[in-house]
Amino acid sequence: MARIVSSTPAPGGARLLVIMGSGETSPTMVTTHRRLLERLGPPPVPAVLLDTPFGFQANVDVLARRAVDYFRDSVGLDIDVAAWRSAAEGTSVDGERALARLRAARYVFAGPGSPSYALRQWAGSPVPDLLADKLTSGGCVTFASAAALTLGATTVPVYEIYKVGEEPRWLDGLDLLRVAGLPGVAVIPHYDNAEGGNHDTRYCYLGEARLDALERQLPAEAFVLGVDEHTGVILDLDQDSATVVGRGGLTVRHRGHSEVFPAGTTVDVAELRAAGRPGGGARSAPRSEPVPESRPLDRAEPAASLVDTVRAIEARFDAAVAEHDVDQAVACVLDVEQAMVAWSGDSLQSDHARTARATLRRMVVRLGELATTGSHDPEATVRPLVEALVEARGAARRGGDWATADAVRDRLLDAGVEISDTPEGTRWRLLT
Numbered sequence: 001m002a003r004i005v006s007s008t009p010a011p012g013g014a015r016l017l018v019i020m021g022s023g024e025t026s027p028t029m030v031t032t033h034r035r036l037l038e039r040l041g042p043p044p045v046p047a048v049l050l051d052t053p054f055g056f057q058a059n060v061d062v063l064a065r066r067a068v069d070y071f072r073d074s075v076g077l078d079i080d081v082a083a084w085r086s087a088a089e090g091t092s093v094d095g096e097r098a099l100a101r102l103r104a105a106r107y108v109f110a111g112p113g114s115p116s117y118a119l120r121q122w123a124g125s126p127v128p129d130l131l132a133d134k135l136t137s138g139g140c141v142t143f144a145s146a147a148a149l150t151l152g153a154t155t156v157p158v159y160e161i162y163k164v165g166e167e168p169r170w171l172d173g174l175d176l177l178r179v180a181g182l183p184g185v186a187v188i189p190h191y192d193n194a195e196g197g198n199h200d201t202r203y204c205y206l207g208e209a210r211l212d213a214l215e216r217q218l219p220a221e222a223f224v225l226g227v228d229e230h231t232g233v234i235l236d237l238d239q240d241s242a243t244v245v246g247r248g249g250l251t252v253r254h255r256g257h258s259e260v261f262p263a264g265t266t267v268d269v270a271e272l273r274a275a276g277r278p279g280g281g282a283r284s285a286p287r288s289e290p291v292p293e294s295r296p297l298d299r300a301e302p303a304a305s306l307v308d309t310v311r312a313i314e315a316r317f318d319a320a321v322a323e324h325d326v327d328q329a330v331a332c333v334l335d336v337e338q339a340m341v342a343w344s345g346d347s348l349q350s351d352h353a354r355t356a357r358a359t360l361r362r363m364v365v366r367l368g369e370l371a372t373t374g375s376h377d378p379e380a381t382v383r384p385l386v387e388a389l390v391e392a393r394g395a396a397r398r399g400g401d402w403a404t405a406d407a408v409r410d411r412l413l414d415a416g417v418e419i420s421d422t423p424e425g426t427r428w429r430l431l432t
Contacts, residue, residue, distance in 0.1 A: 013039075013040055013041055013106070013138040013139075014039040014040055014138060014139075014140065014236070014238065015134075015135050015136070015138055015139065015140075015236070015237040015238055016036060016039060016040075016139075016140040016141070016142075016234060016235065016236060016237070017135055017140075017141050017151070017176060017177070017179070017180050017235040017237065018032075018036060018140060018141065018142040018143070018232055018233065018234050018235065019143060019144070019148045019151060019187060019189070019225070019227050019232065019233045019235070020032075020111075020142065020143070020144035020145070020148060020189070020227065020231070020232045020233075020246075021144070021145075021148070021189040021190055021191055021192075021226075021227035021228050021229050021230065021231045021232070021246075021248065022144065022145055022189060022190055022193075022229040022230055022231075023144075023229060023230035023231075023246070024109075024111045024112075024142070024144030024145060025066065025067055025070040025071075025111065026230065026343055027074070027342050027343065028230040028246060028247060029230070029232065029246065030074050030075055032232050032234075032245050032246065033071070033075045033077070033142075034075055034076070036107070036140050036142065036234070037075070037077060037107060037140075039140070040106050040107060040138075040139065040140055041106075044078065045077065045106050045107050046080075046104050046105045046106050046107070047071070047077055047078070047079040047080070047105055047106070047107035047108070047109065048079060048080050048081070048082040048101045048102055048105040048107070048108055048109070049064060049067050049068065049071075049079050049080070049081050049082065049109050049110070050082050050084060050102065050108060050109065050110040050127075050147075051063075051064050051081055051082070051083055051084065051085060051110075052084045052085060052110065052113070052117075052118045052121050052122060052127075053110055053111065053112060053113025053114060053115065053117065053118040053145075053146045053147050053150075054111075054112055054113030054114075054146075055083075055084070055085030055086060055113070055117070055118075055121065056085070056086075056113070056114065056117050057113070060085060063112075064081050064083075066344065067079070067109075067111065068081065071109075074342070077107070079107075079109065080101050080105075081101075082098040082099075082101045082102045082105070082108075083097075083098050084098045084099075084102075084121065084122075084125070084127060085121070086121050087120065087121045087123070087124070087125065089121075089125075090124075090125050099126055099127075099130065102127065102130045102131075103130060103133075105134075105139070106134070106138070106139040106140065107139065107140050107142070108131065108134060108139065108140070108141045108142065109142045109143075109144075110142075110143050110144070110147035111143075111144045111145050111146065111147055112144070112145045112146050112147075113145075113146040113147070114146055114158070114159050115146045115147070115149035115150045115155050115156070115157065115158065115171075115173075116155070116157040116158075116159065116160060116171055118146065118147065118150055119150055119155060119171060119172070119173070119174070122174075128174050128176075131174065131176060132176060132179060135176070135179045135180070135237055136179075141176070144189065145189050145190070146158070146189075148187050148189040148227065149173070149187055149188070149189060149204070150173050150174050150187075151173065151174055151175075151176045151177050151187050152173045152174075152175065152177055152185045152186040152187040152225070153172070153173055153175045153177070153178065153183065153184050153185060153186065153222065154170040154171065154172065154173050154186045154218065154222070155170065155171045155172070155173040155186070155187075156168075156170065156171075156186070156188065156204060156206065156214065157169065157171055158204055158205060158206075161206065161210065162205040162206065168206070168210045168213045168214045168217075169214075169217070170186070170214065170217060170218070173186075173187075177225075177235075179237065180235040180237055180269065181237075181240060181269045181270075181273070182225070182235075182269060182272065182273065184218075184219060184221055184222040184223070185222070185223060185224070185225050185276070186214075186218065186222065186223075186224050186225070187224075187225050187227065188203050188204050188206075188211070188224055188225070188226045188227070189204055189226075189227050189229075190203075190204040190205065190228075190229055191203055191204070191226035191227055191228045191229070191248070191251055192228040192229060192248055193205060193229060203226065211224075212256060215253075215254075215255055215256065216255075220278060221277070221278070223252060223253060223254040223275075223276030223277075224251075224252070224253040224254070224276075225250065225251070225252060225253075225272070225276075226250070226251035226252075226253055226258075227248075227250055227251075228246075228247070228248025228249050228250075228251075229247075229248060230246050230247040230248060231244065231245070231246035231247055231248035231249065231250070231263060232244070232245045232246050233245075233250050235269065240268055240269045240270070241266055241267065241268055241269065242261075242266070242267055242268075242269055242272055243265070243266040244261050244262065244263050244264065244265045244266075245263055245264075246263050247263060248262075248263060249261055249262040249263060249265075250265075252272055252275035252276050253276075254275075254276050254277065254278060255278070259275040305343075305352060306339060306340065306343040306352040306353065306355075306356050307352045307355055307356070309339045309343070310336055310339060310355070310356045310359050313332050313335045313336050313339065314332075314336075314359055314363070316328070316332050316335075317329055317332035317333070317363050317366075320332060321366060321370065324370075326367075326370060329363075329366075329367060329370070330367065332363065333360065333363050333364060333367065336356060336359060336360045336363065337360065339356065340353060340356050340357070340360070343356075379430055382417075382430070386412065386417055386428055387428075389408055389411075389412060390412075390419065390426050390428060392408060393405045393408040393409060393419070393426075394426060396408065412428070416430055416431045417429070417430060417431070418430075418431055
């Protein structure tokens with residue numbers, strides 16, 4: 001659909017095509033967004049959110065606002081919405097405004113939704129050519145999740161296959177990856193998805209059997225680019241390079257044979273093409289194998305999901321409560337609340353926010369219990385008095401005054417302190 005352009009250096013700055021497997025509006029991609037913007041020159045960088053992929057959803061305004069808030073609050077970028085929610089926009093004033101914003105933007109972002117819906121709305125419109133122009137004149141096109149599926153020569157209609165049950169098939173894509181030197185490619189985000197639990201949801205919810213069937217429908221020279229969740233691939237059109245960032249890896253797959261490029265890897269685009277040739281992807285690099293970084297990358301990434309973040313904080317909270325460290329426990333409660341805010345823009349959280357809220361409520365209740373029972377160790381509080389009485393009882397026993405010794409023991413028991421006489425001496429404990 002896109003007009004194909006040359007890969008000569010652009011007069012207007014960096015030319016970048018970025019694929020994100022997921023996490024595009026989560027804490028894991030904040031650093032990547034910031035670095036992409038730095039490549040485009042000094043701020044302010046004109047930027048737009050292209051909302052077409054989720055334009056059919058009833059909460060489209062809410063989703064757009066969340067993305068705008070994420071870029072403003074987390075990335076430090078004021079991003080406009082290029083509202084192209086249906087093909088009808090082409091005949092409206094709002095549609096012309098969206099196209100004007102798209103033309104002026106140097107950073108174009110699109111994310112979750114439906115790839116087949118987006119392609120239908122863009123068909124016959126100026127949008128595909130405007131996206132291709134960014135990769136000629138200078139700019140960055142960052143497509144994630146559903147939008148990422150549209151970048152290849154062919155596209156998987158995910159909803160129709162996974163939700164509706166249609167037979168696996170391909171649609172024509174934008175073929176923007178041809179501009180980056182990767183013709184005949186199909187992009188599969190969410191490549192390592194594991195939400196299915198008892199069924200295979202890898203490969204953007206397709207699973208192995210469906211992806212295998214789809215691969216057999218591709219031309220012999222075509223191949224798959226699989227991008228893991230919370231992972232990005234930065235294609236630098238001037239350097240003809242691909243850099244993998246984030247938490248997972250980039251997989252080049254041809255007819256079931258895969259080669260994996262882990263995060264931290266920078267390779268020539270020619271190497272990706274070679275890996276995608278028939279027989280070229282016969283080896284698979286283990287993801288645990290360290291790969292030298294040819295360019296400095298920030299590896300201090302946050303946890304991969306809100307649930308992972310909250311679980312780590314919850315463990316710190318439980319340890320703080322066990323140590324009667326009220327300040328640390330309160331800090332953990334605040335950390336959970338902050339994590340919920342930070343991850344609120346992520347489109348993949350599903351029930352994660354509900355889980356985090358339940359954890360937060362449990363922590364607040366536990367803090368309330370501490371307020372009732374006191375944060376100090378009760379044994380430490382009563383220890384001087386109990387040990388004085390234990391010593392007095394011991395003196396009575398040594399003097400043969402058994403009545404006094406028994407009376408002390410009984411009064412301590414009434415007060416919730418149990419006495420045990422052992423060969424090593426007298427022991428005591430508080431009864432709960």
